[in-house]
Amino acid sequence: MNIRFLGTGFGAPYKNRHQQSILIEVGDYSYLFDAGAPVCDILSFAEYDMSRIKTVFISHLHGDHMNGLNDMINLAEFFNIRCDVYLSEERGIKAFRDYTYMQLGRDSDRVDFKLISEGLFYDDGIIKVTAYQNGHMKGLPSYSFLIEAEGKRIYITNDLSPELCDLPDISPDMLIIEAAHFEAETVISKCNQLKVDKVAFVHVMPPEKYDDLKKCNTNFIPLYPNDGEEYVI
Numbered sequence: 001m002n003i004r005f006l007g008t009g010f011g012a013p014y015k016n017r018h019q020q021s022i023l024i025e026v027g028d029y030s031y032l033f034d035a036g037a038p039v040c041d042i043l044s045f046a047e048y049d050m051s052r053i054k055t056v057f058i059s060h061l062h063g064d065h066m067n068g069l070n071d072m073i074n075l076a077e078f079f080n081i082r083c084d085v086y087l088s089e090e091r092g093i094k095a096f097r098d099y100t101y102m103q104l105g106r107d108s109d110r111v112d113f114k115l116i117s118e119g120l121f122y123d124d125g126i127i128k129v130t131a132y133q134n135g136h137m138k139g140l141p142s143y144s145f146l147i148e149a150e151g152k153r154i155y156i157t158n159d160l161s162p163e164l165c166d167l168p169d170i171s172p173d174m175l176i177i178e179a180a181h182f183e184a185e186t187v188i189s190k191c192n193q194l195k196v197d198k199v200a201f202v203h204v205m206p207p208e209k210y211d212d213l214k215k216c217n218t219n220f221i222p223l224y225p226n227d228g229e230e231y232v233i
């Protein structure tokens, strides 16, 4: 699996970090996990063939995780995108269907909206995606994702609750965890309890927290990906 960190920022764009979006490539296909803005620009500037994107997964209905989706819908024909978009709530599906109708004057024949359900909800024979509901949205659906392909496992927390009680006892090959809603020591201590080799920190707020994270002792390999960086697992 190839992991491209397209946007590693927190809610607001900040010096060289865009809103959250992570592209996972398996063979000829790619899968977009969250679509923060300006994901279409980022991929276009990199001359990325967006027709490779098979499915988009939106963890929750906060703008910094879905603001880039509008452009993907509007420019689907231009970029030859045909994909399914999984959203965390029915109201999101309705909103994006209405938005599409507003833009095109009809439903899209290229982008299909579907609902995420807890547990294993996606298996196309190439990747499997399991949704774990987390407490970030205080009663509304918000999900972390376990992604399995080619015998490897990646867990993306997306946004969590400030209590950090919604990270299950998992042991993926790579954990991609947010660090906006808790102190550096808290998140490092939690990760130290897991059996995980590599932990990538994204969505770090405030940006000065990178320094705090780097000062902590870890029993895993800590990664601090910048926008545009790629990792192979």
Ligand SMILES: [Zn+2]
Residues within 6 Å of the ligand: 010, 011, 020, 062, 064, 065, 159, 203
């Ligand atoms: Zn966020």
Ligand SMILES: [Zn+2]
Residues within 6 Å of the ligand: 060, 062, 136, 159
């Ligand atoms: Zn959020």
